[in-house]
Amino acid sequence: MSPSALVTRALTKRYGTQEALAGVDLEVGEGELVGLLGPNGAGKSTLVKITAGLVHATSGSAEVAGAPAGSAAARATLGYLAELFRFPGWCTADELLRLHQRLAGSRGAAAERADLLQLVGLSDAARKPVEQMSKGMQQRLGIAQALVGEPRLVLLDEPTSALDPAGRRAVRGLLEELRRRGVAVLLNSHLLGEVEQVCDRVAIVAGGRLVAEGSPRELSGAGGVEIETAQGTRIFPDAARDDVPQLVAGLVAEGERIYGVHVVRGTLEDAYLRAVEAHR
Amino acid sequence: MSGLMTIAGYALRESIRRRVLTVVCVLTAVFLGLYGWGTSAVFDEVRDSAGGLPLDEQVLTGATLLGLAMFVTLFLGVVLAVFLTLGAVRGDAERGLLQPLVVRPVGRRTLLAGRFLASAGVCTAYVLVVYTTALLLTGLIGGFWPGSIVTPALALAGAVAIVVALALLGTTLLSATANGIAIFMLFGAGLTGGLLGQIGAALDSETLGTISEVVLWALPFEALYQDALHALTADIDGVTGIAVQLGPFGGAADASGPILLWAVVYAGLAGAAAVRVFARSDL
Ligand SMILES: Nc1ncnc2c1ncn2[C@@H]1O[C@H](COP(=O)(O)OP(=O)(O)O)[C@@H](O)[C@H]1O
Ligand SMILES: [Mg+2]
Numbered sequence: 001m002s003p004s005a006l007v008t009r010a011l012t013k014r015y016g017t018q019e020a021l022a023g024v025d026l027e028v029g030e031g032e033l034v035g036l037l038g039p040n041g042a043g044k045s046t047l048v049k050i051t052a053g054l055v056h057a058t059s060g061s062a063e064v065a066g067a068p069a070g071s072a073a074a075r076a077t078l079g080y081l082a083e084l085f086r087f088p089g090w091c092t093a094d095e096l097l098r099l100h101q102r103l104a105g106s107r108g109a110a111a112e113r114a115d116l117l118q119l120v121g122l123s124d125a126a127r128k129p130v131e132q133m134s135k136g137m138q139q140r141l142g143i144a145q146a147l148v149g150e151p152r153l154v155l156l157d158e159p160t161s162a163l164d165p166a167g168r169r170a171v172r173g174l175l176e177e178l179r180r181r182g183v184a185v186l187l188n189s190h191l192l193g194e195v196e197q198v199c200d201r202v203a204i205v206a207g208g209r210l211v212a213e214g215s216p217r218e219l220s221g222a223g224g225v226e227i228e229t230a231q232g233t234r235i236f237p238d239a240a241r242d243d244v245p246q247l248v249a250g251l252v253a254e255g256e257r258i259y260g261v262h263v264v265r266g267t268l269e270d271a272y273l274r275a276v277e278a279h280r
Numbered sequence: 281m282s283g284l285m286t287i288a289g290y291a292l293r294e295s296i297r298r299r300v301l302t303v304v305c306v307l308t309a310v311f312l313g314l315y316g317w318g319t320s321a322v323f324d325e326v327r328d329s330a331g332g333l334p335l336d337e338q339v340l341t342g343a344t345l346l347g348l349a350m351f352v353t354l355f356l357g358v359v360l361a362v363f364l365t366l367g368a369v370r371g372d373a374e375r376g377l378l379q380p381l382v383v384r385p386v387g388r389r390t391l392l393a394g395r396f397l398a399s400a401g402v403c404t405a406y407v408l409v410v411y412t413t414a415l416l417l418t419g420l421i422g423g424f425w426p427g428s429i430v431t432p433a434l435a436l437a438g439a440v441a442i443v444v445a446l447a448l449l450g451t452t453l454l455s456a457t458a459n460g461i462a463i464f465m466l467f468g469a470g471l472t473g474g475l476l477g478q479i480g481a482a483l484d485s486e487t488l489g490t491i492s493e494v495v496l497w498a499l500p501f502e503a504l505y506q507d508a509l510h511a512l513t514a515d516i517d518g519v520t521g522i523a524v525q526l527g528p529f530g531g532a533a534d535a536s537g538p539i540l541l542w543a544v545v546y547a548g549l550a551g552a553a554a555v556r557v558f559a560r561s562d563l
Binding site: 072103 | 385386
């Protein structure tokens, strides 16, 4: 069995006296798409930077595909787009990707570059220098750069912050494409809806700790069941989808006539706010 | 190895695209043009005035002019060294330019080595070209050829390579502006130390000599520069020799074997320190 894309154990980081991470255990499975949520300053970027080998952990461990984070082997298996990144203005999209192909030791050549530019919708901008690109275009180029060399794990730190709604939807499609290709993704985002739609699993951090973890469905939890009867809508706030047949059977046995059943879902936003509030 | 070349190539391409090298070439051509013009005018004067003094005016003039050219060459080489390396680590990291490169498997040490290769390559080539051109102008226009031609060239090239190593160390510790200021300050300190040594030699002052010696060991690029000046004028003897030695570009110090060896070790130590600091920093 191949090792998980990312495993952190009791990971801590202090910047001077500022504690950014206070013991995080997180796992990203092979080909899994995990969303990392949390308020500003929660430690999300720090966690990603330690994984990428940019920041040294104070204690604990982080392993990328079985290799210690920061080692050349670990860096060779990942792609990274920073929250605050910049590419040299004089470089064209194609040149930038070519530089990263060389540095990553990719043999993908021109075909890989064309494929990546197409994937992020920049095929027409291959010869455009970065300084003539909008921030959104640069962000898409950044995503393409992170995918150079077919990484097994892609770290995206708020990759859609500069994108318009169409751009965000395109990124969702791209994430799904990555899932199809079996690439593991750790996605930092403030956009709960986006995370809810594409991620297999969500981890919520607050104050440097993991405060909740699970699939979006598990985290959102049940929001009750509403049943339309002749008497009006009856609400069963603690019921879940699995309870519906029993509820309906019970009502019918009582002589109720059923016109409709609605399973109410909790939102990830509610779950997020609950988890973060509870931490305070 | 290929990672090293990729990084060096990237650094070179950046200075070409940013028009750094174009600006440098144009302004250097202007400087050399002025130098040639000035040299021609000065030698015309010297020929016309024709003597009276018990020394070889042609040699005195040639040595002084070439000394001046060497100083300017070193200065321009240092300016180039500083601006090519200024923000290579901390500056680029603050702007978010460095992180995408550091994350790649090439590694931080190779990143620094590639930077050094590109900057030191450009700067040493630059001082060699400028020095050679000034040498040819002085020789062809004024008929003055120094006793040693190769030593000053190597010494100047070594001096700028040391400055590049220092600036790279600086860039792992300081943001771009602070690093630039620091390196120019050190350059100034080195020059002052060299001048104090020359004055000390003229006045026979032991204290000044000691101060200068300490500065030359602490900043060996200055020792190399002094050595270059010395090699330029060492074989001029008699009254002319004394006159040259008293002038502003009369090299006081002949760099000894140990300090030359130290200069090499010094550059290596600066590089090793830069690698160490960079390896430990959070980006
Ligand atoms: N280089 C740094 N020096 C000092 N403190 C830092 C540094 N980077 C981050 N921090 C602090 O660490 C904490 C976590 O930051 P970060 O990981 O960027 O959070 P997030 O990405 O979740 O917004 C914050 O309190 C932040 O101020
Ligand atoms: Mg962040």
